[in-house]
Amino acid sequence: MAFQCPTGFDVTRLRQNVLATYDRVAREPEGDFHFHRGPFYAAQYLGYDPVELDALPLRSTMRFAGVGNPLAIGPIPPGSRVLDHACGAGTDLLLAARRVGPTGLAIGVDMTPAMRACAEASAEQAGLADEVEIRAGFYEDLPVEDASIDVVISNGVVNLAPDKTRVLAEIARVLKPGGRLYLADVVVQRELTLEARSNPDLWAACIGGALPERDLFGLAFEVGLHDACVTHRFDSFRDTSAEAKLSGDLRVQAVNFHARKPGAVAG
Numbered sequence: 001m002a003f004q005c006p007t008g009f010d011v012t013r014l015r016q017n018v019l020a021t022y023d024r025v026a027r028e029p030e031g032d033f034h035f036h037r038g039p040f041y042a043a044q045y046l047g048y049d050p051v052e053l054d055a056l057p058l059r060s061t062m063r064f065a066g067v068g069n070p071l072a073i074g075p076i077p078p079g080s081r082v083l084d085h086a087c088g089a090g091t092d093l094l095l096a097a098r099r100v101g102p103t104g105l106a107i108g109v110d111m112t113p114a115m116r117a118c119a120e121a122s123a124e125q126a127g128l129a130d131e132v133e134i135r136a137g138f139y140e141d142l143p144v145e146d147a148s149i150d151v152v153i154s155n156g157v158v159n160l161a162p163d164k165t166r167v168l169a170e171i172a173r174v175l176k177p178g179g180r181l182y183l184a185d186v187v188v189q190r191e192l193t194l195e196a197r198s199n200p201d202l203w204a205a206c207i208g209g210a211l212p213e214r215d216l217f218g219l220a221f222e223v224g225l226h227d228a229c230v231t232h233r234f235d236s237f238r239d240t241s242a243e244a245k246l247s248g249d250l251r252v253q254a255v256n257f258h259a260r261k262p263g264a265v266a267g
C-alpha cells in the first residue's frame, strides 16, 4: 500500500514548517539544526570529493543539507539535461553543471526563495550561469516539460513530501525514455511510531517522513521506474541531536537509490 500520512496530519503546517526550516538554513547556515550541513560533512560522511567542493562557492556548499551523494550513483554525460528537483543552495546542481558542460543544462527547482537566491548567485560566481537555470516551484508539480530530462538528481527531499507517489510520478513524467533517477534519501528499516510520524518538526528534520526502504522500491515500480537498486548507505545523522533523541532504535539511515525509466536513450 502507498505511503500515507497519519489521519489528521496537517499538510499545510508541514509545508510552512519545512519552508521556515530551510529559509533559516539559507539565512543562518551555521545555526542549530537537527541535521548536518556543509562541505566538511559532505566530504567526511557522504564521500564527496573535497577538491570538487572547494572549487564551488562557499555560499552554496555551507548550505548543503543533503543526506547522501546522488552524483556517486552514476555518470552524467556531457551535453545532458539534469534536473535537481529540490536543489536548495545548489551544491549538487553546480557539480552536475560542471559535468554537463556548455552543451548541457542543469535545472534546479526549489520552493524556498532564499535557497534559490543562493543557488543563483553561486552559479554566477562559479562561472556556470550559462549551464544552470533556477526555477521557482514545487516538486509535486514540477515546472519542467514532459520527457525532457536525462537525469533527475534528488538529495534529502522525498522524505519531506506528504504525497510521495505524486513526487515520484512527477520524476517519471519529466524523464526521457531511458532517463535515470539518482536519488539519495532517508529511509527507515522499521516503521516509525505514530508519534514520530505525526511530528512536523521531525518531518522538517528529514526523519518524520522517511519511507521504509522497501516502500521506496514499491513506489518506483508503481510510477513505472525500473532497475531499482540501492547503491550506497550513509549514516547521515551520526553525531546529531536527532540521533541522540531518537536513539539507534529507529535505524534511520540514508541510501543512494538508482532507477531508470524504460525505453531507449535518445542518441
Ligand SMILES: C[S@@+](CC[C@H](N)C(=O)[O-])C[C@H]1O[C@@H](n2cnc3c(N)ncnc32)[C@H](O)[C@@H]1O
Binding pocket: 018, 019, 022, 063, 064, 065, 066, 067, 085, 086, 087, 088, 089, 090, 091, 092, 109, 110, 111, 112, 115, 137, 138, 139, 140, 154, 155, 156, 157, 160, 206
Ligand atoms: C534537505 S534540503 C536539501 C537541499 C539540497 N538538495 C541539498 O542537498 O542541499 C530540502 C530542500 O527541499 C526544498 N523543498 C522542500 N519541499 C519542497 C517542495 N514541495 N517543492 C520544492 N522544494 C521543496 C527546501 O526548500 C529545501 O531547499
